[in-house]
Every structure is written in C-alpha cells, then in structure tokens.
Amino acid sequence: MVVKIENLVKRYGDLVALDHFNLAIEEGEVFGLLGPNGSGKSTTINCLLSLLEFDKGKIEVFGQEMKPDSYELKKDIGVIMQNVAVFDELTVYENIDYFCGLYVKDKTERKKLVEEAINFVELSEFRKFYPKKLSGGLLRRLNIACGIAHKPKLIILDEPTVAVDPQSRNKILEGIQNLNANGATIIYTSHYMEEVEQICTRIAIMDKGKNIAIGTKDELKAMIDLGETISLEVLELSEESMTAIQGLPHVIKMTYENHLLKVKFSKGKHNLLRLLDLMKEREIGFGGVHAEMPTLNDVFLEITGKELRD
Amino acid sequence: MQVFKLYFRLLKHYKGILFIYFVIFIAVTFIISDNMSVSGGEEIYTTSLNVAIIDYDKKTLGNGLKDYFGDKHYLTEIEYDEDAILEELYWRELAYVLIIPEGFEAAILAGEEEKIELQSMKVPGTMTADYFQSELELYMSKLVALLNAGYSLDEAQAVLMDLKEEKATVSLAGFVNENQHDRCTVFFLYAPYLFVALGIQGVGLILLHMNGKEVKARMECSSMPIKQRIAGLTAGTLFYGGIMLAAVLIIAGILSKGSIYxxxxxxxxxxxxxSMLLLGLSLGFLAGTVAKNGNAVSGIVNVASLALCFLGGVFVPQEVFSDGITKVARFIPTYWYVQTNNEIGAMQTMNTELLQKILSQTGLVACYALAVFALTVVLISSRRKQMR
Known part of the structure; x- marks a missing residue:
C-alpha cells in the first residue's frame, strides 16, 4: 500500500473540510480525486503532505506514519501544486536544480536528474529562460519538472492543468501517463472529469469532505441506473411520434430542439434498436446517430443531485 | 548549502539596486566626511571685514589707524550720511563704521583719552562688529601704553605695525579633540543608513521570495529538514552582512589611508x-516577513532608514536636539550607536569606565536587534500555526 488514509477529520472552525475520509492507494495506480471546488481534494493532499494538521485520523505513506518531520518518506514524494511554485529570479535550469537539490545532494547525480527532467517536459531549448518569459503551458511544465526531477515513487499532482491550453494539457497528461509507466504511483486531483477519465486507473469522487464513491470509471458508472443518451438528427417530428418515443421502455427523458432529438435511457438492453425500429415503423427520416455513454458527471449528478461543475 | 546558494542567486538578481544604494551612500559620506572632518588648526583663519571710517580729526593718529587696519580689512573713507550708513549696515555691506572725532589725537597725546572717545556705528550684537571693536580697543590700549612709556606717536604706531606682522601658530588642543571629527569617525557615523537600507532591501527581498506561499509549500514538502533550511538562510544572511561590513571597513581604510587598521x-x-549591522539584518528579516511585495519592502526601507537616522542623530547632530526629542531619541537604537561612535572617535586611551560604556551601549543596540528578531520569529510561528 502506497497511501492509506483512515478516518481523516479536518475542521476549519465550524466547517468540516474532511469528514471521516478514507482512502487506500496501491502501488502503480494513477489515482484520481474528483470533486467540485471545495469538496476537500486539496485539504486531503495538504494533510497527506503534512502541510496541514488534522483533527483526527491516521495517514500512512509507504507503510509508515506521515509526519511533518518524516524526511525519509518525503524523499520518495514529488509534489506539483495547483499554483506554479518557482522562483522568477532563477532560470528554468536553476529552478529545477534548486528544487531537485532539496532532495539530492550529490552534484553529479543531480545534474543528470535535472537534464532528464528538462528533457522529459521538453524544455531543453528554454533552459536559460526566466519563468516570466515562458507561456502558461511551458510554465506548468516547468512546475512539473521541479516536482519530479528527483524521481519520486509517489507523485501528487493537485490540479496541474488549471488554465492551460489544450495542447499543453495533452502534453501534461501524456507526461503523467509516462511517469506512471516508469513506475511512479500518481495521485491526481482535478475537477475536470474528462482528464480523470482519461488517465486514472481508479477514481474517488469527493463531496463535502467525504468519499462518496470509489472505483474504476466503469465501476463508478455501473453504480448508477443510467444508460446511454442517443441523439438523432430529425427534420420533422410530430407530437404523436414524440409521445410514442417517450413511451418506449427505459426512456428517462426526451427533448427535440433545432431538429435534434435527444433520448436519455436508463440501463437496459436494446435501447438503440427499439428507438430505430420505432423511427422506421413511423417512417420518420433521420440523419446522424450518436450514442453517448454516461459520464462521471452523470455519476456525480446521480449521487449528489448536483453537477460536478456547480 | 542549497538554500545558502539560492540566497545569493536571488541576491544577484537585485545587485543593481543594492549597488546603487551603496554607491550613493559612499559618495555622500565621502563628501560629508571630507567637509566635517577637522584636523589640527587648519580651520583657523583671519576674516576681513568691510569697515568705513569718517575722519573729522584728519591727523597722524587717524592716518596710522587707517594704515594699521587697512592691511587687514576692506577700509573705505566716507562722509557722514546717516541714512546711507544705516542702510549699508542693515544689508551687512558694512560691518563697522568708525568715527574719529575732531581733536581726538590732541586728547590722546595730552593723556585725556577719556575726554574724547572714538565713536562707532554698528549692528548691535553682531559677531563681526564685536570682533572689530575688540581689535580697535586692543590697538588703542597698546598705543596709549606705548605713549605713556615715552614713545612718540610715530614710534608707537611703527611698533604696532611691526607687531602686526608677527604671526603665531594656533593649536586647537584642549578645545576640540583631533580624533573626534576624523574622516573615519564621520564615515562610521553614517553606517547605520547603509546597514538599515541594505539590510532591509537585501534580506527583506530574499525572505519575501522564500516566503512565497507556493514556493514555501514546495520546500516544506521536500526532504530537507527545516533546521537545515533555516541554517542555510541564516548563513546567507550573515554572509551578506559580512560583505557589507567588509565593504565599510575597506572604505574606512581608503579614507584613512590605512591608518584606521x-x-x-x-x-x-x-x-x-x-551591533548596528545586526539591527539592519534583523529589520530585513522582519520586513521580509510582514511585507506583501517588493514595493512594500522598498517602502519599509525608506521609512525605517530615514526615521532611524534622523531621530537617532545620524543625519542631524544630537547636540541640536531639544530635550523632548532627546527623550524620544533615547529609545532609538541609532541614538546609542551615534553616542558610542562619538565616544570611540574621541577616545585617546581605553579605560574601564569607557569600555563598560561602549559595551553596554553596543549591547543595547544588539538587544534591539535581538528583540526585532524575536518578534519576527513569533510572527512566523503564529502564522505557521494559523496556516496549519
């Protein structure tokens, strides 16, 4: 077990930020902490890193209790915070070298590690640049390089893609998957469900300081009674046909706007076939057909009654 | 070592502004120390005054007087015009107007000098008028004495002219201590400004960067123990202070041509x-903790350095302080620094009493530094608690 959190309680005055929170992360996982802003993701990370004291509970990392002075444990942990944490007065190379030097004393080894980190985030040609000269995406990559240069076994990324352009975001996500492929266990917090779905092997959904669901994305989706959402381009649809569609088995909701028919089904077999049969039977002409499986947002919506982005 | 190196990498970034502060300080103190320093009797010189004479007597004695003072002062002979004379006296174009009354020479030669006296017009209470008056009285008393001794008027005037040519060397011993205003004492007097300004600017900015929320969190997460980080920071600060001290001592060496060593x-x-350096560094430590950004640090530099230097007697001599200001100034560490500096400057030999005084005063300044440092530590730990 890489990380084990038991019954963690953290209060800020009357506000309960973490309410008997539990978590277990195995070696080699890319573990996603998903939840809306204020759900307790960053508090969990800060408690895990001993940046915050907590009121109750226990945190173990690599089988040992995590405390502010657990410096041996910290050697194997890399942290990439939500906000870029670098010195504006140091160049790209100097920043990575400095933060790597907080873990690695040997100069020769450090030089090698810094070079590897620079190459990993593809900042070779910017090594002499000062952070203020870098674009948002490059700055994020520098932030990552500073957190991973010492080759940690556990990497914690707290919303590393906030305010990043799509191209840089893809590079970052790709990089995280590579780090995992090289043996690092990853904890990834985000409120972007697409990212979490894309890279995480297991996900915990958080709300109000609680772990409300945990599992793989498929396991999470299986927890809810929601099937696919089917969209069809339909030129014309009579009231009578709409009533007939609504009468089909497992239909939860149906909308028809701007020649687009959207039908949301609960879990059930042959939902698409039944819908297409009805269209054929009533001789309703249609264009493109698109079937969408439930997302983690649907899971969150189903469990909490609100959207992830609320 | 890593934090120590970071300290100087960050400092390197601000070398321009720190250098400017240093150069301005050096230039100003060079000029001031040159002007304020006094050595031996070099500053003693005679002054020539604008003196007018109205001679109603027009005799040998009057002419002798004109010859005697004409060499020394800018003498002009005028006619009596009260309004014109008063105006010239008012505008200080004349320092003294001497009126030789008719029959003055005859009265002197007859030994009846009290019957007809020299008259004058002057601005009452002015130093220059009193100066000329005393010169005149001295001349007349010598002349009368020579006449009473049997000299003729011509002979007496010739003797007085000869006496005037003789010059004496004036020494200031017993009036101002030669060391008190030597260039190094004056130069060291201004060191608080450098130490406070550069201490706050340098240490404050470095700490401001290291205290940045994100960077600090990243360092907290690292495997470098906090004690090691504090040690690196302390070593960096002390090394920086050492550079400042060394620079001041080198400049003092240049000013004194090496004799100060x-x-x-x-x-x-x-x-x-x-003691003052420690105060400057601890103020920098405090500024770096309370300031939100670099502009705030610069603001603190200006307020703290000017307030400490003006109220402590660095820029304004403590002698001109009123009793009220002195009472306030005694609570300012720079006041004690200046006191100690002047006492060391005036020192000829060390004695137990002076040593105790110097130690207690420098100790007092060091205590101020310690108090500022302790306050900062309390602030940091309370913030740390709040954050956790």
Missing part, C-alpha cells in the same frame, strides 16, 4: 558597527 579605536568601531 592600526588605530587603538578600530576594534571598538568594529564592535559598534556589528
């Missing part, structure tokens, strides 16, 4: 400088 007062000057 062999001076008996040198170790005590260093002790006093170190």
């Amino acid at each position: 062999g001076d008996v007062r040198f170790p005590y000057f260093i002790l006093n400088l170190i």
Whole structure:
C-alpha cells in the first residue's frame, strides 16, 4: 500500500473540510480525486503532505506514519501544486536544480536528474529562460519538472492543468501517463472529469469532505441506473411520434430542439434498436446517430443531485 | 548549502539596486566626511571685514589707524550720511563704521583719552562688529601704553605695525579633540543608513521570495529538514552582512589611508558597527516577513532608514536636539550607536569606565536587534500555526 488514509477529520472552525475520509492507494495506480471546488481534494493532499494538521485520523505513506518531520518518506514524494511554485529570479535550469537539490545532494547525480527532467517536459531549448518569459503551458511544465526531477515513487499532482491550453494539457497528461509507466504511483486531483477519465486507473469522487464513491470509471458508472443518451438528427417530428418515443421502455427523458432529438435511457438492453425500429415503423427520416455513454458527471449528478461543475 | 546558494542567486538578481544604494551612500559620506572632518588648526583663519571710517580729526593718529587696519580689512573713507550708513549696515555691506572725532589725537597725546572717545556705528550684537571693536580697543590700549612709556606717536604706531606682522601658530588642543571629527569617525557615523537600507532591501527581498506561499509549500514538502533550511538562510544572511561590513571597513581604510587598521579605536568601531549591522539584518528579516511585495519592502526601507537616522542623530547632530526629542531619541537604537561612535572617535586611551560604556551601549543596540528578531520569529510561528 502506497497511501492509506483512515478516518481523516479536518475542521476549519465550524466547517468540516474532511469528514471521516478514507482512502487506500496501491502501488502503480494513477489515482484520481474528483470533486467540485471545495469538496476537500486539496485539504486531503495538504494533510497527506503534512502541510496541514488534522483533527483526527491516521495517514500512512509507504507503510509508515506521515509526519511533518518524516524526511525519509518525503524523499520518495514529488509534489506539483495547483499554483506554479518557482522562483522568477532563477532560470528554468536553476529552478529545477534548486528544487531537485532539496532532495539530492550529490552534484553529479543531480545534474543528470535535472537534464532528464528538462528533457522529459521538453524544455531543453528554454533552459536559460526566466519563468516570466515562458507561456502558461511551458510554465506548468516547468512546475512539473521541479516536482519530479528527483524521481519520486509517489507523485501528487493537485490540479496541474488549471488554465492551460489544450495542447499543453495533452502534453501534461501524456507526461503523467509516462511517469506512471516508469513506475511512479500518481495521485491526481482535478475537477475536470474528462482528464480523470482519461488517465486514472481508479477514481474517488469527493463531496463535502467525504468519499462518496470509489472505483474504476466503469465501476463508478455501473453504480448508477443510467444508460446511454442517443441523439438523432430529425427534420420533422410530430407530437404523436414524440409521445410514442417517450413511451418506449427505459426512456428517462426526451427533448427535440433545432431538429435534434435527444433520448436519455436508463440501463437496459436494446435501447438503440427499439428507438430505430420505432423511427422506421413511423417512417420518420433521420440523419446522424450518436450514442453517448454516461459520464462521471452523470455519476456525480446521480449521487449528489448536483453537477460536478456547480 | 542549497538554500545558502539560492540566497545569493536571488541576491544577484537585485545587485543593481543594492549597488546603487551603496554607491550613493559612499559618495555622500565621502563628501560629508571630507567637509566635517577637522584636523589640527587648519580651520583657523583671519576674516576681513568691510569697515568705513569718517575722519573729522584728519591727523597722524587717524592716518596710522587707517594704515594699521587697512592691511587687514576692506577700509573705505566716507562722509557722514546717516541714512546711507544705516542702510549699508542693515544689508551687512558694512560691518563697522568708525568715527574719529575732531581733536581726538590732541586728547590722546595730552593723556585725556577719556575726554574724547572714538565713536562707532554698528549692528548691535553682531559677531563681526564685536570682533572689530575688540581689535580697535586692543590697538588703542597698546598705543596709549606705548605713549605713556615715552614713545612718540610715530614710534608707537611703527611698533604696532611691526607687531602686526608677527604671526603665531594656533593649536586647537584642549578645545576640540583631533580624533573626534576624523574622516573615519564621520564615515562610521553614517553606517547605520547603509546597514538599515541594505539590510532591509537585501534580506527583506530574499525572505519575501522564500516566503512565497507556493514556493514555501514546495520546500516544506521536500526532504530537507527545516533546521537545515533555516541554517542555510541564516548563513546567507550573515554572509551578506559580512560583505557589507567588509565593504565599510575597506572604505574606512581608503579614507584613512590605512591608518584606521592600526588605530587603538578600530576594534571598538568594529564592535559598534556589528551591533548596528545586526539591527539592519534583523529589520530585513522582519520586513521580509510582514511585507506583501517588493514595493512594500522598498517602502519599509525608506521609512525605517530615514526615521532611524534622523531621530537617532545620524543625519542631524544630537547636540541640536531639544530635550523632548532627546527623550524620544533615547529609545532609538541609532541614538546609542551615534553616542558610542562619538565616544570611540574621541577616545585617546581605553579605560574601564569607557569600555563598560561602549559595551553596554553596543549591547543595547544588539538587544534591539535581538528583540526585532524575536518578534519576527513569533510572527512566523503564529502564522505557521494559523496556516496549519
């Protein structure tokens, strides 16, 4: 077990930020902490890193209790915070070298590690640049390089893609998957469900300081009674046909706007076939057909009654 | 070592502004120390005044007077015009107007000098008028004495002219201590400005960067123990302070052409400088903790350095302080620094009493530094608790 959190309680005055929170992360996982802003993701990370004291509970990392002075444990942990944490007065190379030097004393080894980190985030040609000269995406990559240069076994990324352009975001996500492929266990917090779905092997959904669901994305989706959402381009649809569609088995909701028919089904077999049969039977002409499986947002919506982005 | 190196990498970024502060300080103190320094009797010189004479007597005595003072002062002979004379006296174009009354020579030669006296017009209470008056009285008393001794008027006037040519060397011994205003003492007097300004600017900015929320969190997460980080920071700060002290001592060496290094007062000057240096560094430590950004640090630099230097008597001599200001100034550490600096400057030999005084005063300044440092530590730990 890489990380084990038991019954963690953290209060800020009357506000309960973490309410008997539990978590277990195995070696080699890319573990996603998903939840809306204020759900307790960053508090969990800060408690895990001993940046915050907590009121109750226990945190173990690599089988040992995590405390502010657990410096041996910290050697194997890399942290990439939500906000870029670098010195504006140091160049790209100097920043990575400095933060790597907080873990690695040997100069020769450090030089090698810094070079590897620079190459990993593809900042070779910017090594002499000062952070203020870098674009948002490059700055994020520098932030990552500073957190991973010492080759940690556990990497914690707290919303590393906030305010990043799509191209840089893809590079970052790709990089995280590579780090995992090289043996690092990853904890990834985000409120972007697409990212979490894309890279995480297991996900915990958080709300109000609680772990409300945990599992793989498929396991999470299986927890809810929601099937696919089917969209069809339909030129014309009579009231009578709409009533007939609504009468089909497992239909939860149906909308028809701007020649687009959207039908949301609960879990059930042959939902698409039944819908297409009805269209054929009533001789309703249609264009493109698109079937969408439930997302983690649907899971969150189903469990909490609100959207992830609320 | 990593934090120590970071300290100087960050400092390197601000070398321009720190250098400007240093150059301005050096230039200003060079000029001031040159102007304020006094050595031996070099500053003693005679002054020539604008004196007008109205001679109603028009005799040998009057002419002799004109010859005697004409060499020394700018003498002009005028006619009596009260309004014109008063105006010239008012505008200080004339320092003194001497009126030789008719029959003055005859009265002197007859030994009846009290019957007809020299008259004058002058601005009452002015130093220049009193100066000329005393010269005149001295001349007349000598003349009368010579006449009473049997000299003729011509002979007496010739003797007085000869006496005037003789010059004496004037020494200031017993009036102002030669050392009190030597260039190094004056230069060291201004060191608080450098130490406070550069201390706050340098240490404050470095700490401001290291205290940045994100960077600090990243360092907290690292495997470098906090004690090691504090040690690196302390070493960096002390090394920076050492550079400032070394620079001041080198400049002092240049000013004194090296003599200060062999001076008996040198170790005590260093002790006093170190106490002030510690205060500057601890103020920097406080500024870096309370300031939100670089502009705030610069603001603190200006307020703290000017307030400490003006109220402590660095920029304004403590002698001109009113009793009220002195009472306030006694609570300012720079006041004690200046006191100690002047005492060391005036020192000829060390004695127990002076040593105790120097130690207690430098100790007091060091205590101020310690108090500021302790306050900062309390602030940091309370913030740390709040954050956790």
